[in-house]
Amino acid sequence: MTHIAASSPHTRRFPLLRALFRQPTAVIPLVFLLLIIVTSLFARQIAPYAPDAFDLPNRLSGPTARHLLGADELGRDMLSRLLYGGTKALVGIVEAVLTAVLIALPVGILAGYVGGAFDRAVSFVTDLVLAIPAIILVLVVLTVFPANLHAAMVALGVLVAPGFARIIRGVTLPLKEADFVSAARVAGVSEGTIMVRHILPGVLRTAIVQASFVAANALLFAVGLGFLGLTATPGEAEWGQIVAAAAQQISTQPWLLVPSGGLIALMALALMLLGNALRDATADVGSGAEVRPVKTGTESARMPREHASESARLPDPAALLSVRNLSVVFESRGQDTLIVDGVSFDVRAGETVGLVGESGAGKSVTALAVLRLLARGGRISGGQVIFDGQELTDLDDRAFAGLRGSALGLISQEPLSSLDPAFTIGSQLGELVQLHDGLRGAKNRERCLELLRQVQMRQPERVLQAYPHELSGGMAQRVAIAMALAGRPRLLIADEPTTALDVTVQKEILSLLRDLQRDTGMAVLIVTHNLGVVADICDRVIVLYAGQVFEDAGVYELFDRPLNPYTLGLLGANPAHAQPGQPLTVIPGRVPPPGSWPAHCRFAARCAFAAPECLAGPVPLLHPVDHHASRCIRIDELFLNPQSSPQFTSTAAGAGQQEAS
Numbered sequence: 001m002t003h004i005a006a007s008s009p010h011t012r013r014f015p016l017l018r019a020l021f022r023q024p025t026a027v028i029p030l031v032f033l034l035l036i037i038v039t040s041l042f043a044r045q046i047a048p049y050a051p052d053a054f055d056l057p058n059r060l061s062g063p064t065a066r067h068l069l070g071a072d073e074l075g076r077d078m079l080s081r082l083l084y085g086g087t088k089a090l091v092g093i094v095e096a097v098l099t100a101v102l103i104a105l106p107v108g109i110l111a112g113y114v115g116g117a118f119d120r121a122v123s124f125v126t127d128l129v130l131a132i133p134a135i136i137l138v139l140v141v142l143t144v145f146p147a148n149l150h151a152a153m154v155a156l157g158v159l160v161a162p163g164f165a166r167i168i169r170g171v172t173l174p175l176k177e178a179d180f181v182s183a184a185r186v187a188g189v190s191e192g193t194i195m196v197r198h199i200l201p202g203v204l205r206t207a208i209v210q211a212s213f214v215a216a217n218a219l220l221f222a223v224g225l226g227f228l229g230l231t232a233t234p235g236e237a238e239w240g241q242i243v244a245a246a247a248q249q250i251s252t253q254p255w256l257l258v259p260s261g262g263l264i265a266l267m268a269l270a271l272m273l274l275g276n277a278l279r280d281a282t283a284d285v286g287s288g289a290e291v292r293p294v295k296t297g298t299e300s301a302r303m304p305r306e307h308a309s310e311s312a313r314l315p316d317p318a319a320l321l322s323v324r325n326l327s328v329v330f331e332s333r334g335q336d337t338l339i340v341d342g343v344s345f346d347v348r349a350g351e352t353v354g355l356v357g358e359s360g361a362g363k364s365v366t367a368l369a370v371l372r373l374l375a376r377g378g379r380i381s382g383g384q385v386i387f388d389g390q391e392l393t394d395l396d397d398r399a400f401a402g403l404r405g406s407a408l409g410l411i412s413q414e415p416l417s418s419l420d421p422a423f424t425i426g427s428q429l430g431e432l433v434q435l436h437d438g439l440r441g442a443k444n445r446e447r448c449l450e451l452l453r454q455v456q457m458r459q460p461e462r463v464l465q466a467y468p469h470e471l472s473g474g475m476a477q478r479v480a481i482a483m484a485l486a487g488r489p490r491l492l493i494a495d496e497p498t499t500a501l502d503v504t505v506q507k508e509i510l511s512l513l514r515d516l517q518r519d520t521g522m523a524v525l526i527v528t529h530n531l532g533v534v535a536d537i538c539d540r541v542i543v544l545y546a547g548q549v550f551e552d553a554g555v556y557e558l559f560d561r562p563l564n565p566y567t568l569g570l571l572g573a574n575p576a577h578a579q580p581g582q583p584l585t586v587i588p589g590r591v592p593p594p595g596s597w598p599a600h601c602r603f604a605a606r607c608a609f610a611a612p613e614c615l616a617g618p619v620p621l622l623h624p625v626d627h628h629a630s631r632c633i634r635i636d637e638l639f640l641n642p643q644s645s646p647q648f649t650s651t652a653a654g655a656g657q658q659e660a661s
């Protein structure tokens with residue numbers, strides 16, 4: 001029995017703080033900064049003297065019992081002046097940091113997530129702002145708002161925001177392609193919610209680190225403006241002016257620069273050290289929550305038809321999903337490469353259809369194209385995808401997003417990576433339940449538990465509290481299925497759903513999918529290279545090879561009487577069919593990569609039965625038997641008795657090099 005990895009609530013909360021406190025280089029600056037903040041805020045209560053109280057007999061005294069940090073040229077107590085002067089600089093730092101964060105976070109996330117013209121505009125403005133020296137612009141602001149530190153610090157925040165936003169954009173880009181973001185998109189979560197719920201927490205750590213660097217710069221800037229007398233009056237108890245006054249006495253009492261300049265230097269150092277420690281701490285925390293940029297990206301609203309290739313059958317009127325002449329290209333360095341070439345198949349309601357073939361055949365790309373989830377650079381270049389009588393190719397992105405996650409569900413090979421590591425299962429499942437059913441509170445939780453029970457999850461209450469890293473692979477896949485079920489899909493697309501699991505768990509998940517299908521009547525399109533999975537769960541099988549359908553048959557027909565040499569090879573290479581003492585059949589060679597497919601039969605170079613006519617030109621998909629199609633020009637002589645296949649019209653000429661036995 002699988003149990004959730006035991007971890008107390010304390011060990012999972014505030015991971016960043018815990019990682020931070022493990023580093024001495026973080027604790028010391030943190031304590032120092034807190035001390036400065038608290039003593040500045042309570043200067044009135046703590047300071048031994050008023051900031052402007054003269055003590056002329058002790059002027060320029062240096063450290064004494066009466067003046068612990070010495071006294072300035074008018075005998076004013078240095079400690080008291082530094083305590084009183086802190087508030088102004090600290091407020092300035094907060095203003096600059098807040099301004100920068102409030103601009104950089106939304107702009108950076110939007111630029112990275114939305115991309116396109118907005119991203120280009122942000123990049124242009126960033127280049128422009130970074131080219132202007134900050135001090136010049138702040139001086140302009142100070143001529144409009146004379147001696148106003150608030151205005152100067154807000155201006156500084158605005159000036160550093162573009163660089164900050166660029167960093168946030170950089171962090172957003174891989175997050176946008178993370179599987180859990182893709183999963184949320186497939187589940188129908190709106191783009192705005194994805195940005196707030198999934199992207200924002202992911203960039204927050206970088207933002208905190210960056211904010212501490214901005215704070216260090218803001219401190220030096222605020223002190224510098226005060227030093228120059230631009231934001232403080234001469235003699236004011238303000239850090240910049242205190243340093244300026246101390247600098248004037250450098251020849252008579254150099255000590256004065258030690259507490260004043262030293263404090264500023266130590267504070268800047270503490271902020272930088274804290275920033276570095278935060279960066280290290282976030283790296284520690286982040287290592288458990290790796291982002292995997294794979295297989296995402298939205299497809300254009302309309303699908304052109306430039307590659308509609310071979311004559312396809314008419315869509316099956318009983319089919320829930322009809323894919324017709326689907327072609328997909330990937331663009332690289334301005335060149336399109338055909339990956340899926342005129343693929344057609346149907347999936348009826350309640351049916352399980354398997355897409356099988358060797359690695360690189362185009363199985364995943366076909367399935368993801370149906371969901372418009374092709375990786376960047378990929379696009380549907382031709383064909384139709386008809387779902388429940390509606391041509392999806394005609395839907396705009398918004399309407400399509402409405403279907404995805406509700407009527408169309410997806411589960412992937414790596415369920416863990418489709419779960420956001422920062423949130424509990426309850427939170428992620430609850431979000432979908434709220435989205436699809438509008439349920440909140442206790443009702444939401446009840447529906448979450450119902451979904452977990454539906455996927456036969458043990459200890460569903462505990463699972464709701466768990467974080468993704470506490471789940472085993474099988475449990476994570478059950479959660480992923482429950483999340484897909486939240487939208488009550490009519491078609492579930494499962495991309496290698498059992499590949500990452502061990503054999504026993506594979507069987508459990510397949511049996512679960514079978515049960516769910518029986519109970520809900522949903523259709524399943526399953527991508528797999530495992531013929532055992534096909535035999536176990538599928539009603540129909542589509543064999544793909546080099547981007548084309550090579551065989552399309554009912555599962556019994558395919559295993560009983562394959563009508564294609566490639567399928568024959570796949571079945572022969574299946575370890576489950578191995579005979580004791582007999583070597584396993586191996587298909588020689590490799591699948592030709594996209595871009596180097598021959599014009600004739602793409603399997604010919606590896607086919608034991610290849611004949612001269614196989615090299616003469618493209619081979620069509622033939623339908624020699626009802627509901628059984630095969631792309632083989634020698635189908636008649638190799639697999640069928642001509643008398644019993646009246647639909648077969650091709651003439652098989654030429655001698656085979658090796659005949660089927």
Ligand SMILES: Nc1ncnc2c1ncn2[C@@H]1O[C@H](COP(=O)(O)OP(=O)(O)OP(=O)(O)O)[C@@H](O)[C@H]1O
Nearest residue numbers: 330339358359360361362363364365366375529594
């Ligand atoms: N993002 C991409 N950019 C360029 N080419 C891609 C991309 N994704 C897939 N391809 C190409 O598409 C072809 C088919 O890939 P696909 O992932 O569909 O194969 P598959 O049949 O599912 O195999 P596997 O079981 O290994 O995933 C591959 O040859 C691959 O080179």
